[in-house]
Each structure stands twice: as structure tokens, then as C-alpha cells.
Amino acid sequence: MEFPVLGTLHIAGMTRIELTTMLKEKISIYAKDPIINIRLINFTVTVIGEVSSPGTFTIQSERISLPEALGMANDLTIYGQRENVLLIREVEGKKKFAKIDLTSVNAVSSPIYYLQQNDVIVVEPNNARIRSSNYNPNNAIIISALTALTTIVAIFLIR
The missing domain is CATH 3.10.560.10 (Outer membrane lipoprotein wza domain like)
Known part of the structure; x- marks a missing residue:
């Protein structure tokens, strides 16, 4: 994080409370009782x-x-x-x-x-x-195709 007066601050891995405390300490040199509000945007x-x-x-x-x-x-x-x-x-x-x-x-x-x-x-x-x-939705189609094929074969064998 880059601040104009404070310079570059490395805040990776810090909690919001830790970051708030650190910023209050650093900014309190320049301002009396600073109010720090940190928000996560992502x-x-x-x-x-x-x-x-x-x-x-x-x-x-x-x-x-x-x-x-x-x-x-x-x-x-x-x-x-x-x-x-x-x-x-x-x-x-x-x-x-x-x-x-x-x-x-x-x-x-x-x-x-x-x-x-x-x-x-x-x-x-x-x-x-x-x-x-475990149930294959194609089972119904396969069974229908086999039934139709069996019917066709039976019709030709009966003749």
C-alpha cells in the first residue's frame, strides 16, 4: 500500500485490526486521534x-x-x-x-x-x-432400441 507521507507499507498477511493499529501509530505523528476505516473491496x-x-x-x-x-x-x-x-x-x-x-x-x-x-x-x-x-439416463433409450430390434427380428423370423 502506498501513502503520500508514510511511503510504501507492506500489509500482506495482516488482519484488519493489526493494520488499523499500525496505521493509527504512524498517522498519529501527523494527526491527533486519527480515525482509521479499513474496508475489504474484494x-x-x-x-x-x-x-x-x-x-x-x-x-x-x-x-x-x-x-x-x-x-x-x-x-x-x-x-x-x-x-x-x-x-x-x-x-x-x-x-x-x-x-x-x-x-x-x-x-x-x-x-x-x-x-x-x-x-x-x-x-x-x-x-x-x-x-x-448410478442410474444412466440413457438406459431407457438403450432398452427401447433393444426392444424395437427384438420385435423386428421376431417379425422376420415368424414369416
């Missing part, structure tokens, strides 16, 4: 899996809850597993995984209820979707 979360519109969403405010992010993805499909939503969060360079039950009253008090920058929400499919994935 706050994004990704929602994938059994939702109607999966994708990466840019958030205009700096605070978003898990249900709000799922709402941006147009909610879970009927196949989404509401009792087992996975959140992937990077903390100090390491991936952390947490599960949350959206049907539980305790979900609101969960530490992952409010999302952080670059969080990934994965909505897992329920058992009905998993079972249906």
Missing part, C-alpha cells in the same frame, strides 16, 4: 455442490453469514444435504475443514456461521442423489 466466497447456482460471489459488505451465502447461490437443491454442509477455510496457510448442520438451532452460534475471505462452502448430495447418479 471479499469473495465460493459456494459449490448441491445448490441451484454454484459459483464465486463478491460480497459488498464485510460480513456475511452462511445462510446469506447459500441464498446468493439460490439455496440448496432438493438433493442438498442440510445436515452436513462443509466449510473449507484457510487459516495461517493451512486448510481447515468444518461441518455444520443447517437444521440445528445451534448453527447460529457456530464459529463458522459468519464467513471469512475466500471461504468455500460445499453442499454435499443426499442419498437420493447419490443413488440416482
